[in-house]
Amino acid sequence: MATAAQNSLKLLGRSPWSARFGMLVILVYVVTAIGAPLIAPYGETEIVGIEYEPWNEVYPLGTDNLGRDMLSRIIYGARNTVGVAFATTMLAFLIGSIAGLLAATLRGWADQLLSRLVDVMMAIPPLVFALLILTIVGTNLINMILVIAVLDSTRVFRLTRAVAMNVVVMDFVEAARLRGEGLWWIMRREILPNISAPLAAEFGLRFCFVFLTISALSFLGLGLQPPTADWGSMVRDNATLISYGDITPVIPAAAIALLTVAINFVVDWFLHETSGLKE
Template structure:
């Protein structure tokens, strides 16, 4: 047993004892659980396993510290009401906001951040990383880091545009169906059922094969595929609101459908719609990345994270993790958006601990 193992266990046990002595139950449970986990992993994997636990714990601590600092930064630059709201945000939501902010900066300032153009060939195929290429080169000799940065603009921007369009179409149709009722409600509901009955990936592949793979067609097809999901939720939520007494009172006053939607129904349906927007973005984002991986999404030479995974998949056979970097970027944004959406839903619904 070397000094690292002795110091490792001594620090964990000492920190656990201090947390127990000062009555910090949550900290004690976390530290002592980590001690027991390390003990089991140390027996199975030896010192290498303990180093793995140390690195993972360090990364989690770094993420928690970054989230806390970013939350405090936001609290100090916003108004009093927003600051009061942000103080209730958990570290997971703060971390999600930090990741979204980072991706937004990457997308907006991509030409400034990226050292090379997204389609610029600067080296040989699969050249290793060096001072000019942080992540090496792809199969054509283009800088992977630059393409990763430009991919934040292309992939995320296109997914956001498609989500907004799908949300506007589905939410408007759902609100109109709930307000009008009758044959309009039935017709819209059956159309949504037909579209939702077809698997989204197969439907997208079929339509893209027919209409082509340009960006405009891709946005429209993705929006059409996912708008029925928004329609079903909006129709269900608005259907519960439209029968309320205050809506009936507004009808008796002679208010029109647009007034009812804008002033009575929509303000009382925001909480689930906020959550649905975040979920829709994640679904659309993953679908576009999947289509690009299959070659029917964003077309070369435009940088896209899905196509980057496909183009560099050969490196996995040689033990390189480079193709996993754009995949990790996709997963990180998806998780971060869900963190923020969960907190916003918790706030909008007025839930209490």
């Protein structure tokens, strides 16, 4: 344990400034999301003033279209938007990675069936597909998570299958088959550890895409529903302020952009470290 901690500290010590900045931003977002009820000065749905009150000492970022404190809404938005995006990405990876490992390990008709199904799903732009399905089944939280996770799992499937195909032909996998090891054991113990680095990097990128998709759906009115605080819907609800020179609606959009950039910084560094490339 001590050796692993020392190696982690050494790895962080030689990381570039961009990766350190990204990790710091991610840490701030995580702390904000977890401690939202303690950090926010007001409740998530509490009406505390008049509509569109300007920035002042009581409300540092003013109030929104219903008189709710914008600063509190942004803080709670971190917990809602980031939390839902993380849960959706986890589900997408669970579906996509298992399907990809099965396709690479079983090959034959199972690989063809899963690959053709994924090709059909990827032929339709994901945002358009999500809008269509959510319009049919409804826009509650569970439906949104399931729809986005299934659509995004197709990308995870393609990557998992591609990298696993290079591993299943190795001698140690064939030796495991000859020993009589089961399919699940081979996938979990022989293949998955050897493809974990690209999957970990892909998780960061997938999280960004899911995060942006949820924000886009909320902006269009099909994401997280009111009165839940969500950065995408906050931009839409307060967009009229931009006409009066008020930059308040830009702040939730900037929060989305900052987290996306921070995650990409960390993913780029992680890919560089795990690829074996050196300066």
